[in-house]
Amino acid sequence: MKKLIISISLLGILFTGNAFAQTETSGRTEVYRATHTKSTELKHTKLKVNFDYAKEQMNGEAWLTASPHFYPSDSLVLDAKAMLIHEVALDKNGSKSPLKYQYKDDFLKINLDKTYTRNQDYTVYIKYTARPNEVKTKGSAAITDAKGLYFVNAQGKDPDKPIQIWTQGETEASSAWFPTIDKPNQKTTQEIYMTVPDKYVTLSNGLMKSSVKEANGLRTDHWVMDKKHAPYLFFMGVGDYAVVKDKWRNIPVDYYVEREYEPYAKQIFGNTPEMMEFFSKKLNYDYPWSKYAQITARDYVSGAMENTTAVLHQESAQQKPGDLIDENRWEDVISHELFHHWFGDLVTTESWSNLTVNESFANYSEYLWNEHKYGKDFADYTLMKAAEGYFRDPSNVTKDLVRFNYHNKEDMFDGVSYNKGGSILHMLRNYLGDEAFWAGMHDYLKTNEYGTGEAHQFRLSLEKVSGKDLNWFFNQWFFGSGHPKISYTTTFEPVKKQVRVTVNQTQLGGNFEFPLALDVYENGKPSRKNVWVSAKDKNDFYFPVSKNPDFININADGVLLAEFTDNKTPEQYFTQYSTSTDFLSRYRSVENAAENISNSAASLKTLVAALKDSNFRIRMKALSGLDLSKADQAKAALAEVEKMAANDPKTLVQAAAITALAKTKDKKYVPLFEKGIGALSNSVKASSLAGIAAADPARVGAFADKIDLEGASDDLIAELLPIIVKNKMQKHMPAIASTAAFYPFVKFQNSELGAAAEEAYNWIMSSDNLKATENVTKILTQVKSQIDDNPQAKMMIVQILRDGLAKKMAVLKANPSSTTINQQVDAINKAIQAYQ
Numbered sequence: 001m002k003k004l005i006i007s008i009s010l011l012g013i014l015f016t017g018n019a020f021a022q023t024e025t026s027g028r029t030e031v032y033r034a035t036h037t038k039s040t041e042l043k044h045t046k047l048k049v050n051f052d053y054a055k056e057q058m059n060g061e062a063w064l065t066a067s068p069h070f071y072p073s074d075s076l077v078l079d080a081k082a083m084l085i086h087e088v089a090l091d092k093n094g095s096k097s098p099l100k101y102q103y104k105d106d107f108l109k110i111n112l113d114k115t116y117t118r119n120q121d122y123t124v125y126i127k128y129t130a131r132p133n134e135v136k137t138k139g140s141a142a143i144t145d146a147k148g149l150y151f152v153n154a155q156g157k158d159p160d161k162p163i164q165i166w167t168q169g170e171t172e173a174s175s176a177w178f179p180t181i182d183k184p185n186q187k188t189t190q191e192i193y194m195t196v197p198d199k200y201v202t203l204s205n206g207l208m209k210s211s212v213k214e215a216n217g218l219r220t221d222h223w224v225m226d227k228k229h230a231p232y233l234f235f236m237g238v239g240d241y242a243v244v245k246d247k248w249r250n251i252p253v254d255y256y257v258e259r260e261y262e263p264y265a266k267q268i269f270g271n272t273p274e275m276m277e278f279f280s281k282k283l284n285y286d287y288p289w290s291k292y293a294q295i296t297a298r299d300y301v302s303g304a305m306e307n308t309t310a311v312l313h314q315e316s317a318q319q320k321p322g323d324l325i326d327e328n329r330w331e332d333v334i335s336h337e338l339f340h341h342w343f344g345d346l347v348t349t350e351s352w353s354n355l356t357v358n359e360s361f362a363n364y365s366e367y368l369w370n371e372h373k374y375g376k377d378f379a380d381y382t383l384m385k386a387a388e389g390y391f392r393d394p395s396n397v398t399k400d401l402v403r404f405n406y407h408n409k410e411d412m413f414d415g416v417s418y419n420k421g422g423s424i425l426h427m428l429r430n431y432l433g434d435e436a437f438w439a440g441m442h443d444y445l446k447t448n449e450y451g452t453g454e455a456h457q458f459r460l461s462l463e464k465v466s467g468k469d470l471n472w473f474f475n476q477w478f479f480g481s482g483h484p485k486i487s488y489t490t491t492f493e494p495v496k497k498q499v500r501v502t503v504n505q506t507q508l509g510g511n512f513e514f515p516l517a518l519d520v521y522e523n524g525k526p527s528r529k530n531v532w533v534s535a536k537d538k539n540d541f542y543f544p545v546s547k548n549p550d551f552i553n554i555n556a557d558g559v560l561l562a563e564f565t566d567n568k569t570p571e572q573y574f575t576q577y578s579t580s581t582d583f584l585s586r587y588r589s590v591e592n593a594a595e596n597i598s599n600s601a602a603s604l605k606t607l608v609a610a611l612k613d614s615n616f617r618i619r620m621k622a623l624s625g626l627d628l629s630k631a632d633q634a635k636a637a638l639a640e641v642e643k644m645a646a647n648d649p650k651t652l653v654q655a656a657a658i659t660a661l662a663k664t665k666d667k668k669y670v671p672l673f674e675k676g677i678g679a680l681s682n683s684v685k686a687s688s689l690a691g692i693a694a695a696d697p698a699r700v701g702a703f704a705d706k707i708d709l710e711g712a713s714d715d716l717i718a719e720l721l722p723i724i725v726k727n728k729m730q731k732h733m734p735a736i737a738s739t740a741a742f743y744p745f746v747k748f749q750n751s752e753l754g755a756a757a758e759e760a761y762n763w764i765m766s767s768d769n770l771k772a773t774e775n776v777t778k779i780l781t782q783v784k785s786q787i788d789d790n791p792q793a794k795m796m797i798v799q800i801l802r803d804g805l806a807k808k809m810a811v812l813k814a815n816p817s818s819t820t821i822n823q824q825v826d827a828i829n830k831a832i833q834a835y836q
Helices: 007-016 259-269 272-283 331-339 356-374 376-392 394-398 416-432 434-448 455-466 471-477 570-579 583-599 601-610 616-625 631-647 651-662 667-677 682-695 697-706 714-726 730-740 743-749 751-765 770-786 791-814 819-834
Strands: 040-052 057-068 073-079 083-092 095-098 101-104 107-116 122-130 149-152 164-167 188-197 201-204 207-213 218-229 236-239 241-248 251-258 292-297 310-314 485-493 498-505 514-522 525-533 538-544 551-554
Touching: 040 073, 057 073, 083 101, 083 107, 107 122, 164 292, 188 201, 188 236, 201 218, 241 259, 241 272, 251 259, 251 272, 272 292, 272 331, 272 356, 272 434, 292 331, 310 331, 331 356, 356 376, 356 416, 356 455, 376 416, 376 583, 416 434, 416 455, 416 471, 416 514, 434 455, 455 471, 485 551, 498 514, 498 525, 514 570, 525 538, 525 570, 551 570, 570 583, 570 601, 583 601, 583 616, 601 616, 601 631, 616 631, 616 651, 631 651, 631 667, 651 667, 651 682, 667 682, 667 697, 682 697, 682 714, 697 730, 714 730, 714 751, 730 743, 730 751, 730 770, 743 751, 743 791, 751 770, 751 791, 770 791, 770 819, 791 819
Parallel strands: 040 188, 251 292, 292 310
Antiparallel strands: 040 057, 057 122, 073 107, 083 095, 083 122, 101 107, 149 164, 164 236, 188 218, 201 236, 207 218, 241 251, 485 498, 498 538, 514 525, 514 551
């Protein structure tokens, strides 16, 4: 699963701002979360279902073939949430015998006809009605709802939204649409007969074996998954989709998208076959399933989900050429969900406590794919951003990667399981070397295929292959918490011609041991030193030198997940930038230069040099640090920035260069900005509009309709929001709604943007714009599960909604016959009720 990300890192604001910071388990009693005891072994699940669109319910029949796992048993206990149970029987070759059962508190206990022994199979038949809207289980920060089965616009009342059905099983929500043992340590084969209106396509796990037209314009599709997988990975999707065909070797690869996006489906998902080939070869284990399909969904409750052979993506995956020319912002997610088909689907976490064997691997796959396709620099940026995401939440430092004391199983879907876990795998790969690392990955998969795994089993595979003991590594990184915080000092000993580097660990709790790369700079040139830091407060290392070194660059290769205290001067950072081949060392140099450019000539030299960096992210960082309205910076950089605005091979860099030129407010750039408005790239268009607003604000209105902000990035929205509000660009009101909804929180991070967001919110609530209002209420409802432990934030959001309701009621009073305003009032009231 790829988690849902709320706009412009607002979750980071909510959880890390001083006013709101809390730890996950504050005030809670720790409970040991044991792996679910397997008393029953599911063997096969057969379902026949049809859908009641009017009631948003599903009529189902289930045949569950099972046996006792080890000990004899005369009963079967199933998870079955909010269902109506109509019939329970034992099925022997099609002959049904009624069985007694008790259905209470979402558990269905069935008394079997006799005591069965291990490997003695039986088949139970259940006729039921699934009622997802009656499910009481709530969502979480990662997965914002838990009702399992979702009807989108079921009655077709919203002309701007397609009619869809989709399911979401993780963590334990599949039991909201079929009775099962809803635990990750169960594995079963499956088949599903789905009866739907003939105008819709269907998708499920495995292959479609038949498609039969029925009476009344219906059709029944029969999907079969002949290899066992966990119940949370079961999937159904129904809707009016275009299906774009692709393949990998002889395996079908399909992309299900809304028809509007059919021409762009291969631009969005088209790297999938190459990813399948790359991962298959690296793991020495071919993609193990019969097909690979990806489908998009409206109103999805997370980012994406790795349902076996039928991956579900939120609608943000759908992009048009104006987005894709900048970058496919969904490509990391696509690789993430694919890699789950080995780590998560083939070998599944034994328990949610061991989620790392699913999510840490999928997180690291994003690095692996980027490294393969785009190079190490590109991948290192991915790793850096992941580490920053982990550091951003202070509660992460208290959590073990593998932990049996979580409050809620969905608490495991956090920056530790994802970001930290991926970084740890990168360190492990660096320590073992590529050959041993990949051989260990292969052994783990082959040893546990179609079963379950834990971190210990991964350790044993790596030890088996490498011959190295890895308990030290797993104890501190997998079964411990936190990370090193490192400072260092240097002492030159002229008689001995050596320098002593003292590495200090300053974190609370225990010390770590790890390999560390240092660059010792003499005469402006680095010499790489690889040392072993022991688990002590201080470690001394001695290196021969000809003179007192210029400076030391610590963690020079960027591998170690740690926080560092550095005291380098701008001049030293310039040298570091100019001589280092490592991405992180160069990026940190440019980052420091951007912070110190106003009072350092060396920092300006660093930024100017970085304008020609081979990595486009570094070029963008350098551009963002420049203020070309200042004479010294303009003299040093203006000519190069003008070239970049017109000709840089990356449109994102062109956009950043246009933004840098806009700071001059010089009208001579208006023709360049006008040309940019006509570009294909949405980022170039948006930056050009901002440039016109800065240089010739009276002309902004003439270009407003040429910009499409649907699905735009958070950074783009933040850049344009003040312009949109100031010029009252009605077309873009829905696009800025999600940012405007959080205006009090935005103020904590950026007071100027926060003020504009507040003005935007008041504008939306004082207008008759249904889509913008719904975007506000949708995002504020989604975030509820992510701030349930944060009463201050909840109070602020409720107050935001009540203020909006008061404004909307005034609009209604002035227009009492407006149906759309009544719909907006209802939407706001429902959002307020969600917080009650």
